[in-house]
Amino acid sequence: MHIPPVTAVTAQECLLFYLGRMKNNFDLNQTPLVVIWEVTRACDLACFHCRASAQPNRNPQELSTVEAKKLIDDVAELNPPIFIFTGGDPLKRPDIYELVKYAADKYLHPAMTPSATPLLNFDSLMGLKRAGLRRLALSLDGPTPETHDSFRGVSGSFDRTLQAMFWANAIGLPVQINTTVSRRNIHDLEKILAVVRNFRIVMWSLFFMVPTGRAEAEDMPSAYEFENAFATIYRLAQDVPFKVKTTEAQHYRRYLLQHRVAENRERAMENGVPGILPINEGKGFMFISHAGEVQPSGFLPVSAGNVREASVQEIYRDSEIFRQLRDTSNLLGKCGECEFREICGGSRARAYALSGNAFSEDPTCLYSPRAKTHSRTLRCTNERQCRFK
Numbered sequence: 001m002h003i004p005p006v007t008a009v010t011a012q013e014c015l016l017f018y019l020g021r022m023k024n025n026f027d028l029n030q031t032p033l034v035v036i037w038e039v040t041r042a043c044d045l046a047c048f049h050c051r052a053s054a055q056p057n058r059n060p061q062e063l064s065t066v067e068a069k070k071l072i073d074d075v076a077e078l079n080p081p082i083f084i085f086t087g088g089d090p091l092k093r094p095d096i097y098e099l100v101k102y103a104a105d106k107y108l109h110p111a112m113t114p115s116a117t118p119l120l121n122f123d124s125l126m127g128l129k130r131a132g133l134r135r136l137a138l139s140l141d142g143p144t145p146e147t148h149d150s151f152r153g154v155s156g157s158f159d160r161t162l163q164a165m166f167w168a169n170a171i172g173l174p175v176q177i178n179t180t181v182s183r184r185n186i187h188d189l190e191k192i193l194a195v196v197r198n199f200r201i202v203m204w205s206l207f208f209m210v211p212t213g214r215a216e217a218e219d220m221p222s223a224y225e226f227e228n229a230f231a232t233i234y235r236l237a238q239d240v241p242f243k244v245k246t247t248e249a250q251h252y253r254r255y256l257l258q259h260r261v262a263e264n265r266e267r268a269m270e271n272g273v274p275g276i277l278p279i280n281e282g283k284g285f286m287f288i289s290h291a292g293e294v295q296p297s298g299f300l301p302v303s304a305g306n307v308r309e310a311s312v313q314e315i316y317r318d319s320e321i322f323r324q325l326r327d328t329s330n331l332l333g334k335c336g337e338c339e340f341r342e343i344c345g346g347s348r349a350r351a352y353a354l355s356g357n358a359f360s361e362d363p364t365c366l367y368s369p370r371a372k373t374h375s376r377t378l379r380c381t382n383e384r385q386c387r388f389k
């Protein structure tokens with residue numbers, strides 16, 4: 001197995017560079033960057049890795065239209081830059097157009113992750129665009145109908161996804177492609193990108209599998225496979241006209257920082273570190289389930305409260321779970337000792353899924369922290385005030 005070469009830069013060099021050049025004034029203690037609302041768990045696909053263990057029928061505990069509008073009012077107060085309607089399949093809700101319009105009228109920038117089923121057609125895309133949808137996120141998990149459809153559990157899903165991309169391009173609805181990375185497709189990333197490049201997209205988002213819902217631990221890539229995939233993504237991202245980001249691969253930020261600094265210190269100093277925000281479960285990220293439970297993410301199924309009883313602002317800013325997750329001194333194992341923990345911190349969802357403890361180390365990271373051999377570790381009171389102690 002090929003392992004990318006270890007870079008010559010030290011963690012301290014990377015972090016001092018990062019902290020000195022960081023262009024972010026966003027206070028993640030006050031406002032999440034991303035709010036994701038699972039509008040329903042109903043879905044006509046049967047994806048092997050489904051986080052929500054989605055079923056064909058809607059759950060009677062889903063938020064009603066009135067409750068949904070109250071939630072949107074609440075989210076608008078919080079004013080996150082990114083607000084996503086997810087599922088299940090959001091198109092299984094008949095009131096979805098009304099809710100997208102309601103969110104757009106509140107100056108949120110609604111995005112959506114519909115499933116590639118017959119509900120996703122030219123008319124529904126036009127309806128969503130007219131309602132004010134700002135971004136359509138479609139899933140593509142394999143480069144061929146066989147590979148993608150076996151992920152999604154329904155034949156024809158690959159063709160429908162490509163058709164939806166074509167229609168969205170035709171009507172001027174910005175498209176993002178989401179790929180769930182597991183052992184089944186981790187070696188196909190370049191081929192998936194070759195398909196994606198036939199369309200106009202704004203972002204390719206790679207979700208590294210967390211064994212929750214229907215996803216099984218044996219499909220999760222190893223730490224070596226993660227590191228190799230990071231090398232591939234880093235290489236591919238240099239040559240595409242759209243953004244490439246990872247989800248549930250917080251340690252890609254560590255990889256990015258090590259490599260950018262190692263490759264060209266001078267250029268890196270001039271350009272800063274674009275695209276690196278230290279978000280993690282409950283830190284810049286909030287998920288609201290179909291039944292109104294507020295979680296640090298969809299992959300970390302621990303409720304910090306319900307929107308039927310408390311506001312999302314209150315829960316995000318003050319709940320014990322969210323506050324503890326934002327405090328990296330709670331991290332255990334090598335993530336707790338790691339010099340990169342303020343910008344990475346490891347996947348709290350993966351730690352929880354594998355150990356039952358959301359603060360334990362992320363076992364899919366190849367990095368060995370030096371904190372035990374170097375007495376100085378980085379402590380931050382906020383993102384801009386960090387010191388080695």
Ligand code: SF4
Binds near residue numbers: 334335347
């Ligand atoms: S050891 Fe943990 S905090 Fe450090 S880079 Fe790896 S995942 Fe991130």
